[in-house]
Amino acid sequence: MFTIHGMRASGNCYKLQCLLDMLGTPYRWVDVDSAHGATRTPAFLALNPNGKVPLLVLDDGRRLAESNAILCFLADGTPYLPADxxxxxxxxxxxxxxxxxxxxxxxxxxxxxxxxxxxxxxxxxxxxxxxxxxxxxxxxxxxxxxxxxxxxxxxxxxxxxxxxxxxxxxxxxxxxxxxxxxxxxxxxxxxxxxxxxxxx
Amino acid sequence: MFTIHGMRASGNCYKLQCLLDMLGTPYRWVDVDSAHGATRTPAFLALNPNGKVPLLVLDDGRRLAESNAILCFLADGTPYLPADxxxxxxxxxxxxxxxxxxxxxxxxxxxxxxxxxxxxxxxxxxxxxxxxxxxxxxxxxxxxxxxxxxxxxxxxxxxxxxxxxxxxxxxxxxxxxxxxxxxxxxxxxxxxxxxxxxxx
The missing domain is CATH 1.20.1050.10 (Glutathione S-transferase Yfyf (Class Pi); Chain A, domain 2)
Structure with missing residues (x-):
C-alpha cells in the first residue's frame, strides 16, 4: 500500500489525496506539519533530504518526492495521464x-x-x-x-x-x-x- | 523539422540544444533575446502567452513551452527518458x-x-x-x-x-x-x- 507523508492543508499534498481518491486507490496518510518545522527534523530529512512534503513511500521502502512527479507516477496507465x-x-x-x-x-x-x-x-x-x-x-x-x-x-x-x-x-x-x-x-x-x- | 525559439546563453534553452545534439536530431534555432525584452513583444506573446523561452514549434504549428516538458517530449522513446x-x-x-x-x-x-x-x-x-x-x-x-x-x-x-x-x-x-x-x-x-x- 502507498504511504503518503503530507500536510492536509498543503495544496501540494492535497494533489495526491485528490488523485488517489479519484482512482479509488487505498493509501496510508502520515501527517507531517510542514508549517511548523516537521519536515526539517533529522528523521524526516533521512526520508527526504530536500525536506519537503509530500513524499510517497512504497512498501519496499522506495521513496519519491515532488508532488507532480508523484502524480504522474500514480496516474501512469490511467485516463488521468494521457498515453498520446x-x-x-x-x-x-x-x-x-x-x-x-x-x-x-x-x-x-x-x-x-x-x-x-x-x-x-x-x-x-x-x-x-x-x-x-x-x-x-x-x-x-x-x-x-x-x-x-x-x-x-x-x-x-x-x-x-x-x-x-x-x-x-x-x-x-x-x-x-x-x-x-x-x-x-x-x-x-x-x-x-x-x-x-x-x-x- | 523542430524549431526552437531560444536564447543561447540561457541554461533552460541550452537543455534542448544539448539533447537534440546528443540525439543527432536536426532543428532550426530562432534567437530570442529574452534578457532584453524579446519575449514580451506582442509577436512572441502570440506564440507563448507566458512570455518565456525556450519554445518548441512543430511544422504543423503546434507549440510546447517549459524546457523540461520539451526535454521529455523529445526524449520519449529514446534511452534519455527511461521506459521503466x-x-x-x-x-x-x-x-x-x-x-x-x-x-x-x-x-x-x-x-x-x-x-x-x-x-x-x-x-x-x-x-x-x-x-x-x-x-x-x-x-x-x-x-x-x-x-x-x-x-x-x-x-x-x-x-x-x-x-x-x-x-x-x-x-x-x-x-x-x-x-x-x-x-x-x-x-x-x-x-x-x-x-x-x-x-x-
Missing part, C-alpha cells in the same frame, strides 16, 4: 508551469497570509506575489478559451496540479472573479467522479 | 526539483550577476540565493553518493536539466568545489557521446 505523446507533453508543460510560475506566487501568497503574523517582514512580498499570480491566472484564462481542461484537452493530473492552489487562491488575497473561465474550470474539476475537497 | 515506470518517476522528480528548488536560486543568481548592473537593487537577493542554491547542491551531493546519474540511475534528461545551470554556477558566485561529487558528475555529463557545450 503530444497530450502527455502538454500535460507536463502545465505541470511545470504550475511549479515554476503559478505555485511560487499563488501558494506563497496563501502561506504568508495564512501562516505568518500580520507584522512579519514577508508580508511586504504580497503585492509582487499578487501581480505574478495574476499573470499566471491570465495565462490559464487564455488557454481555457481553447480547451476545457489542461491535461492535453481532457481532465487529468495537470488539472489536479493547477486546482490545488487555484481553488484556494482567495486565501492569498486573489479575487478570482477577474478570471471567469478559471472559475468555470474549477467547477468542472469539482464535478469529476470521485472528487473530494481539500481538508483545511 | 519507477526510473521515469525518479527522472521527473529531479526535473521538478530542478525547476522548483534549483533553478530559482542557481539561475537567478547568475542572471543578477551577469545581466544586472552592480548597483541594481536585486543584487541584495544574492546572499539568500547563494544559501538556497547551496542547499540544492547539498541534495544533489547526497544523491550522488548512491547513483552516478539523476535519470533513474542512468544518464538522461534529468541530468541535462540539472547540468544546464549547475555547470555555470560560478557565474552566480557559487564555489562548486564544496560539492566534489557534483563536480565529478559534471565531468561524466561532459563525457557523454554527442555532448556540446553551452555557447555563451
Amino acid at each position: 505523446p503530444w497530450k502527455r507533453a502538454v500535460t507536463l508543460q502545465w505541470m511545470f508551469f504550475e511549479q515554476y510560475t503559478h505555485e511560487p506566487a499563488v501558494a506563497v501568497a496563501r502561506f504568508i497570509r495564512m501562516w505568518l503574523p500580520a507584522d512579519h517582514p514577508r508580508q511586504a512580498e504580497l503585492p509582487t506575489l499578487l501581480d505574478k499570480g495574476g499573470k499566471a491566472f491570465d495565462v490559464m484564462e487564455d488557454a481555457l478559451a481553447r480547451d476545457a481542461f489542461f491535461s492535453g484537452g481532457d481532465f487529468g493530473v495537470a488539472d489536479i496540479a493547477l486546482y490545488a492552489y487555484t481553488h484556494c487562491a482567495a486565501d492569498g488575497g486573489f479575487d478570482l472573479s477577474r478570471w471567469p473561465r478559471v472559475v468555470a474550470w474549477l467547477e468542472r474539476v469539482r464535478a469529476q467522479p470521485g472528487f473530494t475537497p481539500m481538508l483545511t | 515506470p519507477w526510473k521515469r518517476a525518479v527522472t521527473l522528480q529531479w526535473m521538478f526539483f530542478e525547476q522548483y528548488t534549483h533553478e530559482p536560486a542557481v539561475a537567478v543568481a547568475r542572471f543578477i550577476r551577469m545581466w544586472l548592473p552592480a548597483d541594481h537593487p536585486r543584487q541584495a537577493e544574492l546572499p539568500t540565493l547563494l544559501d538556497k542554491g547551496g542547499k540544492a547542491f547539498d541534495v544533489m551531493e547526497d544523491a550522488l553518493a548512491r547513483d552516478a546519474f539523476f535519470s533513474g540511475g542512468d544518464f538522461g534528461v534529468a541530468d541535462i536539466a540539472l547540468y544546464a545551470y549547475t555547470h555555470c554556477a560560478a557565474d552566480g558566485g557559487f564555489d562548486l568545489s564544496r560539492w566534489p561529487r557534483v563536480v565529478a558528475w559534471l565531468e561524466r555529463v561532459r563525457a557523454q557521446p554527442g555532448f556540446t557545450p553551452m555557447l555563451t
